[in-house]
Amino acid sequence: GDIADDLLRGLGGLGSGLTEAFSDPVIRLGVTGLSRAGKTVFITSLVANLMDRGRMPGLRAAAEGRILSAFLQPQPDDTVPRFDYEVHLDELTGPAPRWPESTRAVSELRLSFRLAEAGLFGGMRGPRTLHLDIVDYPGEWLLDLALMEQDYAGWSAEVLTRIEPRVEAAGYMAQIAGLDAAAAHDEMRAKALAEGFASYLGAARAAGYSDCTPGRFLLPGELAGSPVLTFAPLPKPAETPRGALWREMERRFEAYKAMVVKPFFRDHFARIDRQVVLVDALGAIHAGPRAVEDMRRAMAGILAAFRPGRTGWLTGLLGLRRVERILFAATKADHLHHSEHAKLTRIMAALMREAKDRAEFAGAETAAMAIGSLRATVEESVRHEGRVLDCVRGRLLDGGREAAFYPGELPDNPAALLAPAREGATQWLDADYAVMAFAPAVLKLKPGEGPPHIRLDRAAEFLIGDRL
Ligand code: GDP
Incomplete structure (x- = not known):
């Protein structure tokens, strides 16, 4: 029964706590978001950029040259499916790049780092090891x-x-x-x-x-x-x-x-240290005010799960353990020209503040960001009827034709999305956004090959930078 399970778990936790004290530190990073939010692409690109030294200037340890190596190792949980990294990477980097198959259930991947110590005397101590256990799970399960x-x-x-x-x-x-x-x-x-x-x-x-x-x-x-x-x-x-x-x-x-x-919740959620929640905010904004309203409610629901001091059975499961950092990231920012990115970030920040209020959330450090795990577009300014439009160009999934599109505009003030009734309901991103289903561009990792992602390095810095 439950009590016996919890007891065994408690003992198991104690055991692993003791062994961990003598072995290398571990961070468990949860990656979630509703289906199609971009979890699979995010994890694949993050791991590829960390392992193969992609462009990660926003990750301090990478910029300072302290990541000596990053490599995959067998994960600690024998019965959890392994995240299919190699297959996903092959799909994204093959001669005809394809989007990988999306997350259907929980999976896990262990990425281990050899790190040089920071500071003047850092070099005198030998390198240390840190394990990053990435746990991918559907946001639907969290809700x-x-x-x-x-x-x-x-x-x-x-x-x-x-x-x-x-x-x-x-x-x-x-x-x-x-x-x-x-x-x-x-x-x-x-x-x-x-x-x-x-x-x-x-x-x-x-x-x-x-x-x-x-x-x-x-x-x-x-x-x-x-x-x-x-x-x-x-x-x-x-x-x-x-x-x-x-x-x-x-x-x-x-x-x-x-x-x-x-x-x-007992087997997976209860053991997470850091969490990134991916949100297809652009998709919801394009779908209209009801979808945005619904996304806000979902974000509050997610934060409620991470609220310290939640009542009842979850507190019993988690004990004093709590998630230390939570990042809400709007994905697929490469659908927009960078001139619109600041607005998307502001919208995410406003949505998150609101979700925090609704969920009465306090405790973990939180941040909001707009990212693109894998850039599928390049930017282009197009003259149209006497105006210059900030467009993005990419190869369409359907037919493979390359074309430039104008996705439309986001509101300057997030309130226009959050309270459309008061601000006068408007449809945002109503230009070409609906047809912008791009095929992935070839994943580029070498310097000089152009930024393969948008702010993935900043996301990594927030999530794990303090431990590297
Ligand atoms: P999951 O269900 O959360 O695992 O979502 P996926 O990672 O499979 O992503 C779903 C779809 O979103 C992909 O098939 C792509 O079409 C799109 N996508 C995800 N990440 C990006 C990105 O960084 N840029 C672009 N343009 N599309 C993306």
């Missing part, structure tokens, strides 16, 4: 935390109210209209409902919405088709007799919490 504080009736009511007005939910709402949840449970009906709800979640995600929990409905992995994933929100009937569909759904919702959500 599942909110389910832990809800029961099935509360969750159902909340979800149905929230999604009812959305066009993406029309199919599912029609499916449950007139449904008698007090009728006897029938597996075929449960399955059809779960599939209907999962397909709503997929459509909502594609439309730019962030609140797509239960997270495993989108990324089920080996749980696909199992009863813990065969439930859906239903309106509560007046009576819930034994054997009713409602009762069985309720039981599965509780099983999902106990057997899917809780173990994830």
Whole structure:
């Protein structure tokens, strides 16, 4: 049971704490974000730039020449899938570069550094070793935390109210209209409902919405088709007799919490020291105010998971342990000319401040940034109807044609996004943004080959620079 698990874990933690005291220090870096936020590309590019001495001037230890070497080693967790670094890198650096397959579940990679000591007498001490354990996991799983504080009736009511007005939910709402949840449970009906709800979640995600929990409905992995994933929100009937569909759904919702959500937090989340949360802010901004609103809520939800002194079972799991630094990074900044980057950074910072207020978050050091893990574009100024437009040029995924695009503009004042009603709702990034699906440019690591990324070095400095 739980108590025995926690006890064993406590002992295990003690053991590894003792051995770690005599061995090399480790940083566990969590990398998360909703699907398509850019986790796989971020990790691949970060590791490649660290190992092969890419251009990382913003990482102090690299600029000062203190990283003697960086190399991959077997990871400490034998049962967690290894992050498929070599395959992803091959895809990005092959003769016809392709985007790698996205994150579907947890994976891990250990990058070890040999470091020269800083300072005048640093050279007199031998080099030291530091291990960076990168843990990649879907942001959808993190958002599942909110389910832990809800029961099935509360969750159902909340979800149905929230999604009812959305066009993406029309199919599912029609499916449950007139449904008698007090009728006897029938597996075929449960399955059809779960599939209907999962397909709503997929459509909502594609439309730019962030609140797509239960997270495993989108990324089920080996749980696909199992009863813990065969439930859906239903309106509560007046009576819930034994054997009713409602009762069985309720039981599965509780099983999902106990057997899917809780173990994830215990086995992976509870051990993270530093965290980067990748956000496709440009995608949400392009999708419009509702998607932005939803992204803000998701960011607050994520921060709530990292809040020290959170109540209940999570505190029990984490004890005094806490994440020391959290970075919120807007990805894919190479879709914009650099003249727009400062605005994107300001928007991220404003979103984060707001999320911190909502989540009443204090504790870890936080930062917000706009990054591009892998630059797929070059900049170009184009004269158009007497105006000079700041464009980006890239090769389109579809057809391989190269072209320059004008992505449109971001608001100067983040308030225009955060309170569109007050500021007069406006559509931002409505120019060519929708068609800007670029193929990756060849990953370039050697100096003189042009910056292969945008501020990946600054992100690394914030996340791990103090330990290098
Ligand atoms: P994940 O689901 O979070 O692992 O997301 P991925 O890392 O697989 O990225 C999803 C998609 O976003 C990729 O297939 C690319 O199309 C795009 N993408 C990710 N990072 C970048 C970037 O730095 N620049 C550009 N232009 N596109 C990116």
